[in-house]
Amino acid sequence: MSEIISQYGLLLLGMACLFSFFMAWGVGANDVANAMGTSVGARAITIKQAIIIAMIFEFAGAWLAGGEVTSTIRSSIIDVETAGFDERPELLVYGMLSSLLAAGIWLIIASRYGLPVSTTHSIIGAIVGFAAVGISFDAIMWGQIGSIVASWVVSPLVAGIISFSLFMTVQHLVLSTDNPFANAKKYVPYYIFLVGFVIAMVTMVKGLRHVGLEITFAQSTAMAIGFGIITMLIGVFMLRQIPDPSSNMRHHQFASVESVFAILMVFTACSMAFAHGSNDVANAIGPLAAINSIVQSGGVFEVESVLPMWILLLGGVGIVSGLAIWGYRVIATIGRNITELTPSRGFAAELAAAATVVIASGTGMPVSTTHTLVGAVLGVGVARGIGALNLNIVGKIFLSWIVTLPIGALLSIIFFFIFQLLFG
Numbered sequence: 001m002s003e004i005i006s007q008y009g010l011l012l013l014g015m016a017c018l019f020s021f022f023m024a025w026g027v028g029a030n031d032v033a034n035a036m037g038t039s040v041g042a043r044a045i046t047i048k049q050a051i052i053i054a055m056i057f058e059f060a061g062a063w064l065a066g067g068e069v070t071s072t073i074r075s076s077i078i079d080v081e082t083a084g085f086d087e088r089p090e091l092l093v094y095g096m097l098s099s100l101l102a103a104g105i106w107l108i109i110a111s112r113y114g115l116p117v118s119t120t121h122s123i124i125g126a127i128v129g130f131a132a133v134g135i136s137f138d139a140i141m142w143g144q145i146g147s148i149v150a151s152w153v154v155s156p157l158v159a160g161i162i163s164f165s166l167f168m169t170v171q172h173l174v175l176s177t178d179n180p181f182a183n184a185k186k187y188v189p190y191y192i193f194l195v196g197f198v199i200a201m202v203t204m205v206k207g208l209r210h211v212g213l214e215i216t217f218a219q220s221t222a223m224a225i226g227f228g229i230i231t232m233l234i235g236v237f238m239l240r241q242i243p244d245p246s247s248n249m250r251h252h253q254f255a256s257v258e259s260v261f262a263i264l265m266v267f268t269a270c271s272m273a274f275a276h277g278s279n280d281v282a283n284a285i286g287p288l289a290a291i292n293s294i295v296q297s298g299g300v301f302e303v304e305s306v307l308p309m310w311i312l313l314l315g316g317v318g319i320v321s322g323l324a325i326w327g328y329r330v331i332a333t334i335g336r337n338i339t340e341l342t343p344s345r346g347f348a349a350e351l352a353a354a355a356t357v358v359i360a361s362g363t364g365m366p367v368s369t370t371h372t373l374v375g376a377v378l379g380v381g382v383a384r385g386i387g388a389l390n391l392n393i394v395g396k397i398f399l400s401w402i403v404t405l406p407i408g409a410l411l412s413i414i415f416f417f418i419f420q421l422l423f424g
Contacts (some may be wrong), residue, residue, distance in 0.1 A: 002089050002090055002299030004090040004299070004301035004423055004424060005089060005090055005294060005298060006298060006299065007415035008423055009295040010295070012093055012097070012291060012423075013291060013292060014018065015097055016096070016097060016100070016287070016288045016291040016292070017095075017288065017313035017314060017367050018098055019100035019101045019104060019288075020284050020285055020288035020311075020314060020318070021099070021314055021317075021318040022104040022318075023100045023101075023104040023107070023123070024281065024284035024285070024315045024316075024317075024318025024322065025104070025108075025319075025321055025322035025325075026104045026106075026107025026108050026111065026119070026122075026284075026322060027107065027119045027280055027281070027283060027318070027322060028108055028318065028319035028321060028322025028323035028324075029107065029108070029110045029111040029177055029322035029323065029325070029326035029327055029329070029330070029367065030107045030116065030117060030119060030322075030370075031116075031118075031119045031276065031330075031370060032058060032273070032276065032319065032322075032323045032327050032331075033327065033330035033331040033333070033334045033335075034116070034272065034334070034353070034369045034370055034372075034373045035057075035058070035269055035273035035276050035332055036050040036054050036269055036273065036335075037055060037116075037326070037330070037333070037335040037373065037377075038269075038334065038335055038341060038349050038373070038376075039265045039266065039268075039335070039346060039350070040331050040332075040335040041334065041335020041336045041341040042261075042262070042265060042343045042347075043262075043342075043348030044261075044262035044263075044266060044343050044346060045265075047131070047328050047331065050269070051323060051324055051327060051328075053266075053269060053270060053273065054269075054323055054327070055176065055320045055324065057095055057271075057273035057274045057277065058274070058275060058276060058319050058323065059317075059319070059320050060276035060277065061135055061276065061277025061279075062277040062278060062281040062312060062319055063275065063277075063313065064278070071338065077124055077127045077128060077131070077140065077145070078127065078139055078140060078141070079138075079141055079361050081158040082136055082139040083131070083135050083136065083139040084135070084276045086114075090297045090299070090423070091134060091288060092294065093291050093294055094130070094134070094416055094419040094420055095134060095412075095416060096287035096291050097287075097291070097410045097415070097419055097422050098125075098126065098129075098411075098413075098414075098415035098416040098419060099123055099126035099127045099129075099287055099408075100126075100129045100284070101411070101412075101415050102126040102129070102408050102409075102410075102411035102412035102414075103119070103122040103125075103283070103408055105411060106122050106408055106411065107119060107122055110330075110400055110404075111322075111329055111330055112326075112329070113396075113408070114329040114330055114332060114333040114337070115352070115397060116333060116334055116370045116371045116397060117400050118368035118369075118371060118401070118404060119280055119283045119370075119371060120280065120283055121148065121368060121401075121404045121405055121408070122283075122408045123131060123283045123286075123287070123408070124148060124405070124408070125365040125404055125405035125406040125407070125408030125409045126409060126411065126412035127412070128140055128408075128409050129408060129409025129410060129412035129413045129416075130412045130415075133413045133416070134413070134416045134420070144174045149405075151360075151367055152368075152371060152401060152402075153373070153394060155367045155368060155371045155372045155375060156371045156372065156374060156375025156376075156378070157354060158356050158359065158372075158374060158375070159352050159353050159355075159356040159358075159371075159379065160352075160375040160379035160382070161379065161420045162355055162376070162379070163348045163349045163352030163379030163383075164379040164380065164382055165381050166348040166352055167344070167345055167348035167349075167379070167380045168352060168383055169345075170191075170261075170348060171374065171383070172346050173187045174187055174257060174344075175254070175257070176186075177292050177329070178201055179253070180253045180257045181244060181245055181253045181256050181257055184257045184260050185203040185242075188235070188239060188260055188261075189236050189239070190232075191264065191347070191351075192231055192232045192234075192235030192236075193228040193232040194228070195228075195231065195264055195267055195268055195351060196224075196229075196230065196232060196235075196267075197224045197225060197227065197228035198224075198268075198271075198351055198354045198355050199227070199231075199268065199271035200220075200223060200224035200228065201220060201224045201354075201358040202273055202275045202354045202358055203271055203274060204223065204224065204269055205217065205220055205358055205361035205362065217362050231317060233268075234303060238263070239260065242256065242260065244256075245275070246378055258342055258343045259303070259343070260343060261268060261342075261343035261347045262343040264343075265343055265347050265350060268347065268350040268354060269350065271354065272350065272354060272369075275354075277316070279369075280369070281312070281315040281316065281319060284315050284318060284319070285307070285311050285312065285315040287315065288311055288314070289308075289311055291307065292311065317355075322405070325349070333397075334374065335375065337388065337390055338378065338381060338389065338393055338394060338397075339377060339378070339380065339381030339384070339388050339389050340388065340391065341377070341380070345383075348376075348379075349373070349376040349379065349380050350373075350376070350420040351374040352379060353372045353373040353375075355418060356372045356375075356376070357372060360372075380396065393395060
């Protein structure tokens, strides 16, 4: 048994709970805009409605599908064999405490200025920092870091191309035609099928993968096609209830068309919130689960540990409180400050982001929901010409992405040495 763990175990666990809640609060304040930003920006829902919807679905995702078993070493960043945690488990405790505190502080700073940054990259940067300096440079799996850096370029690019293509089809088939409303009724069922299919895929490959359901990608695809067809049939019935615009004037027709896309956006927002809650809560509670496991076992290091429900609850409450208090800042950046969004543009962006998440999960590519959604919003902006983008905001967002890993690493190194000095 580790002497430090037996002496300070409860204190370290209490600190871990506090820092984990702080990190979850930052995830709620910053990352939840991924699910809600476009819907608010397109005025499909109000900020107040977005916060209520996100609170329900984010919490449901975190609580129901946040994970029965979590890997204590986030994203296989540290090589357990080289790290030597068996002899000195307290090093992992200091490291995870430092990572939570460092990532949480960076998320709060970014949220304060309305900058959407990746919570996954924040925690990974922090883990790399303490491991490189506090344990061993060789203990880090640098191949993983390389693929994460590559995803900075790949995921926004893929999402941007998909959203650009989607919006161009909406433009060509509906918005630029002589009778936009009649064409909306004709073609929107196919978009509804796409929404149903992608919602089901996101929920199964990203939302429910932690529940312990052994569903293959092929089985997920087959079930998602079935769900898409059911959604399309419901959509056709709902479309018949929308009355034709009282006037043939184009602006009246456009208003009716956009109201159709606004309904679609509510569905995509709910599914993204559920998938995000289930997936990204791990960034805040994974390190806490590791510390809890070591303290409860008296210093025995385990690569995987069972995740107690109280930890999931703490993560869910943290995400919801961060969203309710500060979520509006990043929602405003994604929804209103990058480019002007309407429900049809917002729908294309949200569906493209969800589709990119599905493609990434299917191919094993590491992906940041934040980078994906920003790329998708840029894609619909470019469809209207480069002048439709606020390049000043875009530049600030890209800069915040680049500095996320090094800032997380630097803060984590500082805190790691502080904890070593305090506890020995």
